[in-house]
Amino acid sequence: MAKVAKAELDLSTEEKIKEAASIVFTKKGYGNARTRDIAEEAGINLALLNYYFRSKEKLFQIVMAERIDKLFGVLAPILNDSTTTLEEKLDKITDNYITMLLEHPDLPIFVLSEIRNNPEQLSNRFQARKHLTESVFIKQLIARRNDINPFHFLMNLLGMTLFPFVAKPILQPIAGGEDNYRGMMEQRKKLIPGWIKMMLDNP
Amino acid sequence: MAKVAKAELDLSTEEKIKEAASIVFTKKGYGNARTRDIAEEAGINLALLNYYFRSKEKLFQIVMAERIDKLFGVLAPILNDSTTTLEEKLDKITDNYITMLLEHPDLPIFVLSEIRNNPEQLSNRFQARKHLTESVFIKQLIARRNDINPFHFLMNLLGMTLFPFVAKPILQPIAGGEDNYRGMMEQRKKLIPGWIKMMLDNP
């Protein structure tokens, strides 16, 4: 086999394991995930997992970093865009988040519960406070409402957007099943920005 | 020792284990919790744990049921109170929830992530849909706004109230430390009901 094809094969196996790890870790969490589960999910031998990624912990770190990026990657580029208004940012954030989370509904609960298990290591990685405080988004919020801590509005935005996914196992049956649930999430793409704007405008 | 004193001692040991289990399970989740951790936390021998509660799983079921009660017990009695207005309910829910969660901040993430691990068993326990749909609260919401699915407002209320605790490890540093975080949560007791009322009033 030629060199390119071999590299593809390498990548394929390594990627298969990473993909499987992502699925199993995200579904069960670190503590409940067995390396054997991951190997089976990837369709490979258990030893291969350790051959490619020395240990469960190492594999987890890689998966976790990528999952954190996925969850917060939606937010980061929008917050510091100085070409968009506050309203446009709100529209984008809710739309992008809800679209992504309808594809990956168990992402938030996974990331948040793993951060709980290891706050120092996982939470401090991003120096969120500084980055956020100096962001265009927060400045725009302050310019609009200097009487309320801007992080309140961020909590509201994230709470209304992410919480329905964090609590999906409870809320989906309440909403009347998967289809109704998805329908409501689609509605929220428009509703949430409207509500936030309302909060900002009414003193 | 007299009978009463003995009963007290029994209860004390059993309660000590349950209390320890509650602490360890809530902090680490089922999969990451070791029965030895629980025994140590309770200051008793490991075998005693199995003497009182046959297995880790059984002990967990008991703790879990009690934790679910704690998390949803705040909501249930308020939702069906026909003597209070919608506004009063909103005030009570946020106040009671935030007060309770400042004492037990890791409760929501624990319950929600365990429900994710076992949705059928834990989520179906409460026939939430029927109870909720027929609740005074939902009827009051519909009476006020028949153009929007009332569960949207419930998601907003719970999202704005619970999410800051679900995401505490991330938000607390952003807020500027524990004291600032608590201060903001206290503010939200008044802010959130105001925001929800605003959503209900503005068409």
Add this chain to the structure above:
DNA sequence: AAATTATTTAATCAAATGATTAATAAAATA
């Protein structure tokens, strides 16, 4: 074609962990 390197597997190890057992201590009962 032979040698070298990379990949994959079956078998196995060692530690962690949930659970049990057998002995002892304490308490209740008769």
Add this chain to the structure above:
DNA sequence: TATTTTATTAATCATTTGATTAAATAATTT
């Protein structure tokens, strides 16, 4: 008080589980 029941412990078991090893196979290079 003697006996029976209940509570507690130390030691140990059996399984699970993350990880390793040594051998086989496949791919690549020389």
